[in-house]
Amino acid sequence: MDYIVIKCGGSIIDQLSPDFYKNVIELQKQKQVQPIIVHGGGPMISTRLKQMNVATTFVDGLRVTTKEVLDVVEMVLSGSVNKQMVRALLQQGGQAMGLSGIDGYLLHAKPITDINKYGFVGEVEHVNVTFLKNIIAHDYIPIISPIAIGEQNQRYNINADLAAAAIAQALHANLCFISDIPGILVDKNGQKHPLHETTKKQIESLIASNIIYGGMIPKVQAALTALEQGAPCVAILDGMKTNSLTDFIAGKQVGTSIQLEEVSHVY
Numbered sequence: 496m497d498y499i500v501i502k503c504g505g506s507i508i509d510q511l512s513p514d515f516y517k518n519v520i521e522l523q524k525q526k527q528v529q530p531i532i533v534h535g536g537g538p539m540i541s542t543r544l545k546q547m548n549v550a551t552t553f554v555d556g557l558r559v560t561t562k563e564v565l566d567v568v569e570m571v572l573s574g575s576v577n578k579q580m581v582r583a584l585l586q587q588g589g590q591a592m593g594l595s596g597i598d599g600y601l602l603h604a605k606p607i608t609d610i611n612k613y614g615f616v617g618e619v620e621h622v623n624v625t626f627l628k629n630i631i632a633h634d635y636i637p638i639i640s641p642i643a644i645g646e647q648n649q650r651y652n653i654n655a656d657l658a659a660a661a662i663a664q665a666l667h668a669n670l671c672f673i674s675d676i677p678g679i680l681v682d683k684n685g686q687k688h689p690l691h692e693t694t695k696k697q698i699e700s701l702i703a704s705n706i707i708y709g710g711m712i713p714k715v716q717a718a719l720t721a722l723e724q725g726a727p728c729v730a731i732l733d734g735m736k737t738n739s740l741t742d743f744i745a746g747k748q749v750g751t752s753i754q755l756e757e758v759s760h761v762y
C-alpha cells in the first residue's frame with residue numbers, strides 16, 4: 496500500500512475549496528494511494544492567544560511554548576481546527592477520523608534540545624504506524640493535529656511540518672505541503688517566481704541569504720529530513736490551485752519539487 500501525507504498549513508485551511516476535499520476522498524476510493532492529512536493552525540493559535548492577552552514569540556520558526564501557551568495550542572489544534580477539517584471532509588461525503596498525536600500514542604516525542612529556549616516544543620521520536628494503518632484499513636482518512644506525547648505523558652507542541660515529515664518517513668510515503676504560496680519564491684527580474692525544483696544545496700544558500708525565512712524554514716528543513724529518511728517525493732504546493740494535489744500525485748510538474756541533489760534530466 497502506498498501512502499501520501501498531505502500537510503495543510505494554517506495559512507490556507509480556511510481557503511481550501513470543497514474540490515480539494517473531494518480530490519482527497521477520490522484518492523482514497525481509488526485505493527492506489529491512501530491519503531493522511533496532517534494540519535497546522537499557527538495563525539489560529541496566535542489569534543486565540545491574542546484574544547486571551549497571552550504573549551507569543553517564535554524562535555527559528557518555532558513557537559516558544561510555555562504551559563499556558565500549550566493549553567491554548569492543544570485547544571485550538573486538537574479542538575477547533577481539527578474538527579473544522581473533519582467536518583469539511585464529512586461534508587463532501589468522506590469518512591474522516593480526527594486524531595491528535597496523543598490518541599493511540601500516535602506520535603511519541605521528546606523535548607527538542609534546548610527546553611529553556613523553546614519550552615514544551617517536541618520532536619517526534621516514534622510514529623505508531625500499526626495504529627495509523629489500522630485506521631486506514633477501516634476506510635477512514637486520518638486527520639492529525641500535531642500534539643505529541645512523551646515521557647510521563649507530557650504533551651508537546653510539534654511544528655506541523657515536522658510532524659508531517661515524521662509520519663511520511665515512518666510510512667516511506669510521498670509528502671506534500673499545501674500552503675498559501677505557489678512554491679518557494681525567488682526574485683527574477685524584480686518579480687517573485689516559484690522555483691519548479693530545488694536541492695539541499697540551493698535551500699541552504701536561500702536560507703543564508705534570507706530569501707527563505709520564517710515559517711518556510713521548518714518547512715524546507717522538514718522536507719529535507721523526510722527525503723533523507725525515506726520519503727520518495729516531497730513538494731510544496733499551492734492550496735489555491737484545486738488540482739495541485741492530483742497533479743502532484745500524477746507526477747506532473749507543480750509547485751516546488753524538493754530533492755536532495757540535482758537530478759540530471761535525460762531528454
Ligand SMILES: Nc1ncnc2c1ncn2[C@@H]1O[C@H](COP(=O)(O)OP(=O)(O)O)[C@@H](O)[C@H]1O
Pocket residue numbers: 503504505506507535537673674675676678679680681706707708709710711712714
Ligand atoms: N522564499 C519563500 N517563498 C515563499 N514563501 C516564503 C519564502 N520565505 C518565507 N516564506 C513565507 O513562508 C510562508 C509559508 O509558511 P507558513 O506561514 O508557515 O505556512 P503554513 O501555514 O503553510 O505552514 C509564506 O506565506 C511566506 O510568508
Ligand SMILES: CC(=O)N[C@@H](CCC(=O)OP(=O)(O)O)C(=O)O
Pocket residue numbers: 503504505506534535536537538540556557558568616617641652653654655656710
Ligand atoms: C512548535 C510550533 O511552532 N508549533 C506550531 C504548531 C502549528 C503549526 O505548525 O501550524 P502551521 O503549519 O500553520 O504553521 C505552532 O504553535 O504554531
